[in-house]
Amino acid sequence: MNWLIVMNKLLLAKSAVAGTFMPVQATEISKQVDNLYGFLVVVSFVSCAILIGGMIYFAVKYKRKTQNDKTAYITHDTRLEVLWSVIPLIVFLLVFAWGWIIYHDMRTMPTNALEIQVTGKQWAWSVDYKNGVKASEVVVPVNRDVKLILASDDVIHSFYVPSFRIKQDAVPGRYTALWFRAEKLGEFHVFCTEYCGTSHSRMLTKLRVVSQADFDKWLTEESDVSGLPxxxxxxxxxxxxxxxxxxxxxxxxxxxxxxxxxxxxxxxxxxxxxxxxxxxxxxxxxxxxxxxxxxxxxxxxxxxxxxxxxxxxxxxxxxxxxxxxxx
Amino acid sequence: MGHVSTGKSYINEEPGLKSWFTSLDHKRIAILYFVAVMTFFLIGGIMALLLRLELFSPNTAGSVMEHIPNFLRKAGDTPADLYNQVMTYHGAMMVFMVIVPGIPAIFGNFFLPLQIGAKDVAFPRLNLLSWYVFMAGAALAVSTFFFSKIDTGWTFYTPYSIRSGTSVVMMVVAAFIMGMSSILTGLNFIVTVHKLRAPGMTMWRMPLFCWAIYSTAIIQVLATPILAITLLLLAMERTFGVGIFDPKLGGDPVLFQHFFWFYSHPAVYIMILPAMGIISELITTYSKKTIFGYTAIAYSSIGIAAVSFFVWGHHLFVSGQSEVAGIVFSFLTMLVGVPTAIKMFNWLATLYKGSIEFRAPLLYALGFLFLFAIGGMTGVILAVTAVDVHFHDTYFVVAHFHYVMVGGTLMAIMGGLFHWFPKIFGKMHSETGAIMSWVFIFIGFNVTFFPQFILGAKGMPRRYFDYIPEYEQLNKISTVGSWLIATGFIIALITVIKGLTSGAKAPKNPWGSKTLEWHAESPPIMHNFEQDPIVTAGPYEYK
CATH class of the missing domain: 1.10.760.10 (Cytochrome c-like domain)
Structure with missing residues (x-):
């Protein structure tokens, strides 16, 4: 995948610009997605510049002068037509393949990941850890593969962390999953992105990335509720x-x-x-x-x-x- | 409607309101559709303004929805419920009652027979029936307003649509009935194209608008039955609990999404292909030049229609569909990009060395190219699996499909309206008014929807009644844009009304166009042509 690395390097400058329009990049995958998106933005910009620029240029240059203007009678040009069919096709196939590579990483669950069960319900997420701790927000250790197993109690919800560039529907009657490896400490937004009724827009929670030590401490504290009033x-x-x-x-x-x-x-x-x-x-x-x-x-x-x-x-x-x- | 001082036309040949509602004339039926669709567009547009007003600021300061009059709301509905209902009606009405029937039923009905030199469509009585069926469905849809409304979004995703305590069954039956009308219209047009072309009007001499309407009709006939059966199954699931989509009964809710998009993705092309047809007409007329790549444009319409049936899975990249399916659908979606790109470049090449006259329809056509270039490229971005995972169900998608459907279809409808206005009504409209409407709609559109791309990239999900404070600024800009669009449409409405009441009499062919409809009187007589036309050349012979 040499060309990929070269392309990524070339695009570093561009993706820095894209960064100001995107949430922070908190995982390796989010950087890869942004690189591809940056490339797509450049391609889109160039094609729009050709189309829109060409359109404005022709419209001004060939503005009607008299009612009896003679126009050129050009029915087609096979060479040109092949060109503007094949070049877009190549670009489309390139971005398709590039997307495939990253998508494959997203969909391949790591082994030995920390597994957490997340269940959607109108209108909140409930999070279950293996030791029995129940929470309404997701707390995970930094730099560790985490796999979320998603389920739903009622209708379809979707678990979305913009800073990780990941999203997966939680579908009633089956399990779905997503994984990530957070590289940044901090709190990140979790949105529900599948319309689920009245309080869909309030079905928010936090994903908190903490150090491994803090994570272990939190987990013990949470499981130790029996002593509380x-x-x-x-x-x-x-x-x-x-x-x-x-x-x-x-x-x-x-x-x-x-x-x-x-x-x-x-x-x-x-x-x-x-x-x-x-x-x-x-x-x-x-x-x-x-x-x-x-x-x-x-x-x-x-x-x-x-x-x-x-x-x-x-x-x-x-x-x-x-x-x-x-x- | 006014009257024409000399001669008879389809408008005045039979007097009285009753004659309009029983007319079998394709032109009169087109006017019936025009009035109905524009009324629904007005309602759907007011709802869009309400949505944008709500999103002007986060919900802490109270909600606009609280001002909705009591007779339109059910006891106990929170502002969030009302927002969800308005969001649903805006989408459902704009899709099923404005954009899908819009161009085929109005301009297709009026100009397909005229452009191929026919007296009418193949089955005039069926054509009138289509209108009544459409109106019955539309009336049922609007009547749910006064019952318990619907709040499922226009997509009716299960199992939410099974559990929602609203009039889902009524709305679904309404969409089913309107689908029936769509099938009948499509069938009528296919037969018309095959059987009623004037002598010498070969398939390859048809104007590209006819090719577009023809391709659309094929999709309408083939895809709409799938929607019909899907909606029927949903209604059965709600009424009888048959257990097809409801996971509680062993059903699969994702199956509904597959069924739904198997229709609704081709339907996207039902919305855009006719618009592309209009653009070909506008660009050739106002640049006084033959179309570049006639065959390529005609074939690409058919190509888009064919491939459009195999791309539905790109709506399901994060639904739990398998990785392989995701990859295949991503690949096939890329293929639709090619014929679309071909069309764009062909229109651009048509402008080359033309004699370009800056009239409102041309501005609308250029506006179409501008917005569709952005809408199309963002469509490619969304078709890339890994990138779509981030953008799926965010405002990026909202911006994308508004660029394609509003920026594309609506610009074409407005361009077509001002292009054909003299032919349809026999009156000239004010050019200044038409251009002013374009300025406001075009600028307003970009102000409204461009910030939504950025909102989506920043992660704001769609169908949100409320949002976190960091999204406020872009939402404010977007709302201000919606007021500009509204101003543009008010100007357009005034221009149309003034043209109808006090416009000068239109000549036969005010724009020097070459297609057949311009050989008929303005407005045309009941059976279109005084003498049956004989065609000897292609549609765009500007020599």
Whole structure:
């Protein structure tokens, strides 16, 4: 692949320019993608310059002078036509092949990678590590191959990290995967890029790249939640289950579902006209069977997923303790 | 519609509104389509302005959607839901009710018979039926507005479209019905081209617009049934739970994407091929020169139509489709680039040594070349697998297809409108008005959509109601651009209305064009020509 290396070197200057229009390059693949993109931008610029420049030049040069202008009668020119069919074809095949090489790297999963399970759900990502740690953001060690195994609980989502130039759909009913090797420490945006309903544009999370030592420390700390007070454990569950993407806790602002700020113990108006009190049993029922008692003024059917079978009794109690504390 | 002082024409031969709705004349049916499509374009355009207004700033300061009147919204819809609905209707209406029927049903209907020297299309009654079927589908689509609307995006991806609590079935049935109309129109045009050419009008003497409409008709007839069955399966999945697409019932949601794009990618060429046909007409007329590479352009239309059936998988590079499939589709997509490049260079070569007159239609044609060059090259960028992984479903894609479909198709529609206006209505429009509309639309278009390429490269996903602060500036520029485009279309509307009410009588052939329609009266009589034309030469004999 000598020509590839030469081409890459030639394009370094160009891709630096492209860099200001692209997110930071945090992986080796992102640099390769940017080099190819830089080349494509140059090619596009040249072809547009020929077409648009030629068009403007001819339009000005051959502007109509009198109504009786005679024009040349040129029907075709085989040599020219072959030329402008074959040259684009060669360029297209070149970029096709170049893209193929990088795409192949993207799609070939490394062996011995750190595997992390990532599940999409309307509208949050939940991240599972092998030791049982559950998180709502992805934390990975720097300079290590990481493989994300993607799944979805409901509709199709897509896991996209612009700084890594990678993206993969999470499809319900099957597993898909992507891999990366982060070279830069820091926090990177993760977007959902497959339209998934109301809060599609808020299905954001962070991908945090830390040193191996910090990663090990984080993993142990996270798995060691049993010593925490009940309300703090609840707060963690509230965060990792992404309850916060629909329910605000620090203000009465409605995101998707009702705000939980100062809600505890207040009277309750159910959509079917019945009333009640916002208490332990109501919270439990709403988490397990969200369609049962939808609060007045909120969408029916409720977009909230059921957590039946997903939360243990101990977790439920911790969650309720946390919501009590929001008063 | 006004009246013509001397002689009869298709406009005044039969009086009364009823005669319009029962007319079998291809020209009158074209006008029916024109009024309907432009109305939908207006609605879809207002929605586009709403979307851009929402994206003017991040959502922290409140949402524009809160101002949507109550009778148009369902209780409990959040601003984000309303945005998603507006986004869906903008896409669905612009695709199924404006761009797909646009050129074939309006200009194709009006000028295909005229350009080949025929009295009408092959099946006039079927032609009228097509309009009624189209209107029935469109009415059903618009009526979902007043029910629970739809929020699936125009692509109806499963399983979201199975779970969404909105009128998906109604909308899908509407698209199915409009598809039926598209098939009937396509069939009519194919038979018309084969059976009704005037004596001496061989296939290779047909104007390139006819070739484009012909190629389009083939795609319409072959591809639309696939969309129809796909949408029907989706409706069945929602109503009966047959388990084809729903993973909960053992179905495969990605299968829907394959089916959908197997139609919808060729449909992209249903949208652009007729536009290319118009461009050939405009460039030859306003440079007073024969087309360069007639056969190459005609064959490349057919070539694009053929290859377009085998590229759908480039919409699925990150869907979980196999690597091999990705590579094959990337390769085949590159092949579509070649006939497209051929056309671009042929138009450029046609300008060479011409006598170029700067009228509005020519400006629209040059605008088309400009925007389509950018749209086409960014299409090549997106066809490169590794690069598409980054750009897929970002604003880069949004910018790309607007450059191709709006920059391409809409520029051609506007160019065609001002080119054929005297022929269709028998009145002259204001040249200044037409040129001013071009200035605003062309500049506004670039201001709106060019920043979206950069937004996409920076990673902003499409179909986002809200975005992170670093995308704000480019979104602001884009929104300002949308106001310029709107201004351009308002100017165009005023120009058309003024032309209709107070335009001078149009001569037979105001632009010195050579194709057959310019031998008919302006506006043409009921059966097009006083005497059946006999053709002895090609369409662009500017000697």
């Amino acid at each position: 009940l309300a703090q454990r609840g707060a963690k569950i509230f965060q990792t289950r992404a309850c916060a993407s629909c329910h605000s806790v620090d203000s009465p602002v409605v995101k998707v579902g009702p705000s939980l700020k100062a809600r505890w113990g207040t009277p309750l108006n159910v959509e079917d006209g019945t009333t009640g009190v916002f208490d332990e049993n109501y919270v439990r029922e709403s988490v397990m069977l969200p369609q049962q008692k939808i609060a007045k003024g909120f969408p029916k059917p409720s977009p909230m997923p059921s957590f039946q079978g997903q939360l243990s009794e101990a977790e439920m109690i911790a969650l309720i303790e946390y919501i009590k504390g929001l008063n």
